[in-house]
Amino acid sequence: MKNNLNIVQLKRNGFLPQRQKDLFSMRIGVTGGHVDAGQLKALADAAEKYGEGYVHITSRQGIEIPFIDLNDTDAVRCNMDDANIRAGVAGKRVRAVVACQGDQVCNHGLIDCQTIAERLDNLYFGADVPYKFKIAITGCPSACLKPQENDLGIMGTVHPKWSKDTCTECGVCIKHCKANAITRSGSTIRIDKDRCILCGDCILACKKDALQAEKIGHTIFVGGKVGKFPREGTKLVELFELEKVYDIVDRTLDLYCKHGREGERLGDVIDRIGIEKCKKGLCKNPHPN
Ligand code: SF4
Numbered sequence: 001m002k003n004n005l006n007i008v009q010l011k012r013n014g015f016l017p018q019r020q021k022d023l024f025s026m027r028i029g030v031t032g033g034h035v036d037a038g039q040l041k042a043l044a045d046a047a048e049k050y051g052e053g054y055v056h057i058t059s060r061q062g063i064e065i066p067f068i069d070l071n072d073t074d075a076v077r078c079n080m081d082d083a084n085i086r087a088g089v090a091g092k093r094v095r096a097v098v099a100c101q102g103d104q105v106c107n108h109g110l111i112d113c114q115t116i117a118e119r120l121d122n123l124y125f126g127a128d129v130p131y132k133f134k135i136a137i138t139g140c141p142s143a144c145l146k147p148q149e150n151d152l153g154i155m156g157t158v159h160p161k162w163s164k165d166t167c168t169e170c171g172v173c174i175k176h177c178k179a180n181a182i183t184r185s186g187s188t189i190r191i192d193k194d195r196c197i198l199c200g201d202c203i204l205a206c207k208k209d210a211l212q213a214e215k216i217g218h219t220i221f222v223g224g225k226v227g228k229f230p231r232e233g234t235k236l237v238e239l240f241e242l243e244k245v246y247d248i249v250d251r252t253l254d255l256y257c258k259h260g261r262e263g264e265r266l267g268d269v270i271d272r273i274g275i276e277k278c279k280k281g282l283c284k285n286p287h288p289n
C-alpha cells in the first residue's frame, strides 16, 4: 500500500476515489466522443487486468474504468500512456469537449464538429477555472449534444435561400419545415426569417436544388448548466464565422477566469454581471461580417 496518499495528484491523473476504500474509477480524456480501435483494445485490456472487466460510459462521452486498486494506479497509467490515452479531468478545470459527428458523417450536419472539438481541446483542456467549464459542439439545430446545457455551446446553422429558376412548386419544403416558416404565394416561396430556426431541413428536402445554403455559420450559447440549479444557455450570436467563434471562446474563458468567484459557473457570473455587459465584452462586433 502506498504511503502519503496524494488524492489531488491521483485526481490529476484521472483516478477518482470510489466510495470503497483505496479503489478508484479511472477517467480518460475523450475528445468529441472519438476513441480509435487501438485505444478501445487497450481500455478493454486494462478493464480486464486492473478493473472488473467493464468500462462505464459517462453522460459526457467519457469513459471510466472502475475498481482500480490504489496499488495498480501507476501501472495502468503507463498502459494508457503507451496507447496514447490521456487522463480525464475533474474538479475546477475545463472539461473534455463533447461533440457529435457533424457534417463529416451525419446527414443533417452543417459544421465540422470534430475538428472544432479537437482545436478547442488542444487549447483549453484541463485549464484551471473558478469552478468547471463545459463545452459542447453540435452540428445542427437538432442539438443532439445539448449546447444550451453547457457553459459554452456551439451549434451549426444555415440560412436558406430560394431560387425561382428550378422550383417546381411541389410544396415539399413547406411540409418539411417544422417551424412553419415557409409559405407559397402564387409561384413564389417565402421564408419567414423570424420563424426560421436555420436548420436546413428544407434544403435537404428540396430535390430540385431550388433551396440552397446562402450562409452556413455557428450559433453560440453561453452560461448553460444542468444539475441542482439549471440554467438555459443564453444565445450570444448567430451564424458566426468559425474564426470569430474561436475569438469568442477565448474571451468567454477570459471573462470567466477574471470575474468568476470560487464555486460560480459562467451562468452565475453572467447573471451577477448582467448579460448586456457580458455581451459587450464577448462579442465586440455582435453582427456577423
Ligand atoms: S446535432 Fe445535427 S449533425 Fe449532430 S448528430 Fe444531431 S442531427 Fe446530426
Ligand code: SF4
Pocket (backbone or CB within 6 Å): 162, 166, 167, 168, 169, 170, 171, 172, 173, 174, 189, 205, 206, 207, 208, 209, 210, 211
Ligand atoms: S421543395 Fe424545392 S422545388 Fe419544391 S416547392 Fe420547395 S423549393 Fe420549390
Ligand code: SF4
Pocket (backbone or CB within 6 Å): 158, 160, 176, 177, 178, 179, 180, 181, 182, 191, 195, 196, 197, 198, 199, 200, 201, 202, 203
Ligand atoms: S431552415 Fe429550417 S426552419 Fe428555416 S425555413 Fe428551412 S426548414 Fe424551415
